[in-house]
Amino acid sequence: MQRRDFLHYLSAGAALGMMAPFGNLLAATGPTMPGNTGANGRVVVIGGGMAGTTVAKYLRLWGGTGVQVTLVEPNPTYISNIFSNKVLTGERTLTQLSYKYGTLTSKYGVKLITKSVVAIDPTGQQVLLNDGSKLLYDRLVIAPGIDFDALPMSGTAAAQAKVVHAWKAGVQTTSLQSQIKAMTKTDTFILTIPAKPYRCPPGPYERACVVADYLTRTAKTKGAKVLVLDANPGIQAEVENFTYAFKTIHKNITYVPNAVISSIDATTSISKVNTSVGSFSGKVVNAIPPHKAGKIITDNPLLASVGGRWAGVNVLSYESNTVPNIHVIGDAAATTQPKAGHIANAEAKVCADAIVHLLRGEAVNPSPMTNSACYTPITNTTASWLSVVYRYDPATGTMLPTGNGVTESSGINKDNHEEMLKWFSNLMSDTFA
Template sequence: MSSLNRRQFLQSLGLASAATAAIAFPGIITAATTRPHVVVIGGGFAGATAAKYLRYWSSAVDVTLVEPNATYYSPILSNLVLNNQRNLGQISFNYNTLASKYGIKVVNDWVDAINAPNQTVNLRSGTTLAYDRLIIAPGIQFMDVPGLDSNKVPHAWKAGAQTTLLQQQLAAMPAGGTFVMTIPAAPYRCPPGPYERACVVADWLRTNKPGSKVVVLDANASIIVEPAIFGAAFTEYGVQYVPNAALQGVDSDAKIAHSSAGDFKADVLNVIPPQSAGSIVLQSGLANVGGRWAGVNPLSYESTAVPNIHIIGDSQGTGQPKAGHIANAEAKVCADAILRLLSGGQPYAAPVTNSACYSPISATTASWLTAVYAYDQASGTMKVVPESFGAAAAPSAKYYSRMFDWTTNLFNDTFA
């Protein structure tokens, strides 16, 4: 059934109004005989939330979530694995609740290709899935850095085995050694994340590897977020911060970073490469923002290049930060819009999203940063609400504790 016929069909069943009601009263829609199908690619903060809320708000839609991994490791809090405050098990999630509680069909597979005219996706296993609406939430992929071998020089910017590798390298580093890390030019995943990592590692080295040194090579001209807080911590910990240090190449065996500010030799080298939208976005012709990110209408996150395809999370190119909290918010806006569209309606005209990042500064203190974004009708973009912008005045133990309240809420809202 084509989407137009399906829409007419749903309208004939009165589901246009029912879907609206379901947003206020989750789960009240009864199943139609022929049902729209939404396929979601990627089970991170964006994709898992979208899949969950589509089904939480409507039982009239079938949802299939395609994700290759049975376990998702959260990048959020993963820096705390490096200083042994958390282990990977504490930041790992599966998709069992999404399947059992919300009736989402979870398929452990990789999407190799999208056939937009036919509205189908091809899975690596050989299966083809048809969709009425497609949500793509593949996060980021790393761009090439000459000489970089991530098995020797970890990025640890996608959590899991890479996090463990970096943690093990730090544990094996001799006292008095040098840890060098590189930060790509913005935009990249989690603006405060690299500065947070430098602080957490430097604090840990002070106690565990006395006499060690931390060097931060930043391709940006200055610390791009919370400069006062990170700058003060760098001074306290003796971090050597090098701005305008664009990475040009890596000797992965000798652990040397070649940068526009010179060559830096490390005992442990951590290169966070420049990033783009996930590969499926680029190969499907959806990366129409600088050839790197997906242009979308922020009312629905529908692609500005191809109809019926929505892109959320780190891959989207609205200018909102590439972060998990706001990915969760974008997912709800997108799910709501899709339910309205499938019912013959229009997306909500004034969506609001928000972003929050807690950054551990040591093993006992954290800072935070938050902002609200609202749809600006004149420009058709999401803009920061100036008075919403907030940041910690100083890192504290209270904020460190609140960080775990915040993550518990975010993790539950996404996976439970």
């Protein structure tokens, strides 16, 4: 297969080697809901993001009418994090990145409840919603994404409010966009990257590139600098492409590794970021704090079995290692796979397939495969990419990269930027349409 076809195949959301063999074909040609497939039960899904929406859709598509799926999500609209860096530069709007759940309910018969889950009762197999109501489940899928540790900060409330992460697309993205727009040519934009694991390994370096590109392309800000303070010892993804981009394309970027934040002195003009390798001052501070699984996981120490921060799962079904009948997918799960939207979509399909089999009293697929692809805008017209296919390894019980592992684009160019737009459109259609 040509790389282009391969990436389009991947981006159609294939979870390779799964036991619902026609799933991808159906998705590509316009799926029809099957009747009762012998799988019967109530599945509650917490979180309508990349992972939760996909699992809800595919549970119905592969499980049929006997699988009653209820999705609980507090927001009526999902705003994609993917491409939200392009909102910072004015190339996209949040409205263009907004997705609704209409198809999920009308086409696939998923029941949507626009509320939050505030507690889980694994013994009674029920969840409590923020309006006091309860939902019983036979299988529960939790896909709440991530939460953050608080960063130690000083300064007035107004000054502290300016220090945003914008790592969950929404109001913080808009705030950061305004702050970048207000910069002048003598200003510095500071981006801090937390120690791994964090969501979207190439994402922060991508942000540094597109902000540096915007600052250089805009007359008012040409000459402004980008300072990347990375808590990690080096660039975490696409090392060759980002090293080249930082050194050659965006000479206004300075990259500082091993910079673990100790505190931030926020002011409304110049803020100071104190780190393990020194203090740095900048006009705009975009601080991405250390990550952990969404609160509904960390509120339940039994579920947050990996350091009290992430959910340990069996990657054959994404069932929790510690709590039966509860599955965790997407960024909140601790696996060997990256925390990213494309792989969240793939994990969701492995999980949906496994639950359908379990509801039929059958064994789950013993050798699932997943895939991740990530396109990275480097400027407003060029991009790079990486892709990797994972296969279940029975010896370690983990998903391991196949072949040569992670493949990266051999360059940064306009073709990649065009393919990126198609990839994104396919991925979001597979998730929300």
